[in-house]
Every structure is written in C-alpha cells, then in structure tokens.
Amino acid sequence: MDFNLSAGMFDSELNFNPLVSDKTYDVMILGGGPAGLTAAVYCIRKGVSTGLIVKEIGGQVALTAGVENYMGYRYINGVELVQKFKEQVFQFGIDYDEGTAVQSIDAGDIKKVHFEDGRVFSAKALIIATGKSWRKLGVPGEEEFRGRGVAYCSTCDAPFFSGKNVVVVGGGNSGVEAAIDLARVAEGVTMVQFLEKLTGDTILIDKLSAFKNVRVIYESEVTSIDGRDSVESVSVKNRKTGVVDQIAAQGIFVEIGLIPNSGIVKGLLQLNQAGEIMVDCSCRTSVPGIFAAGDVTDVPFKQIIVAGGEGAKAALTACNYVLNR
C-alpha cells in the first residue's frame, strides 16, 4: 500500500485495497468529503461490495480552519475532523483510489466509471458525492498568476502572505473568513465586495471589524490581475462610477463562492440552473441506479452535518436498489 493516508494512524490500521478493474462492485462512491465518506461507512456496514474514489480526501472540510457546528465536537479543526472520518471508514476495509479524478460515467445497467488516466471501473450502483469547488473570477491574470499570488483557500495559503498587502474578493462568509485569516498575518487587507454591504454572518463581520488593517471597497469588481513574475497589482472598477483603481498587492484571494462538481454527469443526469444534481428525498437522481449526496446536489444548506446525513440516505437507498435488483 503506497497511499499517503497515515497522518495519526499506523499503516497496519489502514484497512483498504486498490480498486479492481475486472470486478463489478455493488456500489461505487465518487467523492471523499463528508457525504462520500459517510456513504462508505453505511455501504460497508450493509455488507455490499463497495469502492471509493476520491480526488482529494476530506473535500472542503480539509480546507476549513475550525468547525463548531458538527455534533460531538465543541470545536475541531478541519484536518483533524478529516482524520476522524478516515479512521471511521478505514477501520472496516474498502477498495479505494485516491488522487485521480473521475472524468466520465456510462449509465447502462452496469455503470462504468472512467478515470482521467484511462482506467475504468464498474458497479451496479453509483453514489455521486463530488461536492463543490471554488468559483473563478474569469479575469485576465487569474490563470497566469495562479499559485504566484492568486489563491482560493486562505486556510491553506494565508501564511505565505505574512507582512504583505492582499486583496480579498467577495463579501460573503468565505470572503469575510479569508479576510480575518489574512488580517492576522498580512500588512493590509483590501476587501472588494460586489454589493453595497457585506453579506457574511454577523458574528464573522463583528470579528472582522476588530482588525484595523482591513478596508472594504463596496460596489466594485476586479477587472484584471497584473504583474511581471507574480501578482503586483489588482485593477478594481467601481460599478457605479466606472472608475478603475489599481491596488498594489502581492496576493489576491478569490472568495466568490463555490460551484458544483457536476461536469462529469452533465447531459446524463438532470441538473438545476445552478448545475446541482437534482435528487428526490431518498437521494435518487433522474437515472435509476445513480444516487447523489451532499453539496453537489440541489439539497439546500451546504453543511458538513447535512452532507453526512445525505450520504447516509444515499447509501441506504443504493443498498436497497442493489439488494432488490
């Protein structure tokens, strides 16, 4: 086993095997966030043969600084919670693949899952739990300077901007949380908010207001990110006056929300306008034998506990489907 899963857990305690390509699994789960990992626990405990495919273990939880609303823990940091989830799944034993993304799915009676690297795996039922990813700005310089000043995860990258000036784009919860993370280490933080006020939770905005090195520019949008080898300035246009200002900054954090990772099932499953997979209250999608759970679905309230609960429901429905075929 050469998987890198062992932080805090001995290899001998990790009970998993590589996925087998000439086997038809009962249930194949796509995604290793709270929805996918909870689904895995439920499927294995039901005794169905289960495969788990994960691009990055933990999903959004791995990017979360601290969690105070997941039952059983008054406070736990994201990385630690992911570790707990992993230990829970791997105590049972599962066929597992980490690090490669699923590229497409064929939906016959037996479903085929195609990997980016050309491998193909089969299952009677699928659970799609691929969650969400950061939304991009789509302005000049964003791709060019990605990793050279353009960042999306303050939990991961804030320490690199110690003593520097940074821009945070977005005034919702993600933006305010990022500004707080950055205000602790950066020289100055400029928030660029599209609307006329911040829309994050009051408790977060109150926390933010304690920092003297944060300013907010309202009703404005970023039009380009500029520099030579790395980010040196950000152009910001006032939406009312049209005036463009250049803000000197060595970093820019794009915190304008998340989009569902549903591209792999576009044209196959029914999606809503936001691109989320539409499910019924038992996590069935528009195609028999394909179930979905968590943030990638149209179920409201994107939270760890909700995703976990939906993962459990999807697993139980998928197991019933397989056992009654």
Ligand SMILES: Cc1cc2nc3c(=O)[nH]c(=O)nc-3n(C[C@H](O)[C@H](O)[C@H](O)COP(=O)(O)OP(=O)(O)OC[C@H]3O[C@@H](n4cnc5c(N)ncnc54)[C@H](O)[C@@H]3O)c2cc1C
């Ligand atoms: C900064 C931040 C802070 C948050 N704080 C909280 C909080 O305090 N409390 C709370 O309850 N919620 C919080 N949330 C929300 C919570 O993390 C999400 O609701 C939850 O993680 C959703 O779980 P999920 O399993 O549906 O998806 P995700 O966590 O997004 O996991 C998706 C999984 O699918 C994998 N994947 C994606 N595409 C593919 C593919 N093509 N092939 C294979 N695998 C794929 C990913 O690698 C990942 O493993 C926060 C989110 C963020 C971003």
